Amino acid sequence: MPQDATLFQRRRPLTEAELAVIPWYKLLSEDERERATDDLKVTDANPGDYLCRTGRPVTYWFGVIDGLLKMSTDNADGQTMTFTGVPPGGWFGEGTALKREVYRYNIQALRKSMVAGLHVDTFHWLLDHSIGFNRFVMKQLNERLGQFIAAREIDRMTNPDIRVARSLAALFNPVLYPGLGAVLRITQQELAYLVGLSRQRVNQALTTLSAHGAIAVEYGGLRVMDLQALRNSLFL
DNA sequence: TCATTAAATTGTT
């Protein structure tokens, strides 16, 4: 059972292709990149593995190279509330890393994933030295705020079709997850875990959405045809 | 490269 940051004790240099998935990497100057590359570590996470848990001290800033993670929190009733999924290109934990606090949510792998970690110290060094990095983090924080507000709204939705649609729209957020194209590799089972519905109901919702041309369902994933329709529930 | 088989995913009840 892998535990949190200990996952990153095994260090491996990232390949060109893996670095290309990191959205802030190209914003750095030469020496900044060198520093970041030296510190970047990657690890594989199996489905169900936790990358971090609520209450643990922050040691890394995380980013998804490949796979899919789930960001959630346990409320007082013991119910798990999922905020959002994190697809390739997504980075998280900057809020708590900034303040050097403890994690406020759980991050769990939904499927076999490759996750990169940047040590908090390097994270702060980049904040102190790189304008481009600052800009990225700022934009990221702002977008994340919007997401959390949206997540609360989604959670109050009673209509499952709308829940699925909004969750998909959130996954396709272009600012937070620039590494993502128009196709999303996610099984209906994974999506079900993400939105907190049964796979059957998700399947039904996807059928509805595709019937209205908002998405196209494919084997092992789906394609977003009309992001606006997903966001604004134009399929009702 | 092709055919066969196993595994994963989907659609439906």
Add this chain to the structure above:
DNA sequence: AACAATTTAATGA
């Protein structure tokens, strides 16, 4: 929750 149908991935000739 269970089932059959479909798609992909893996294997070996």
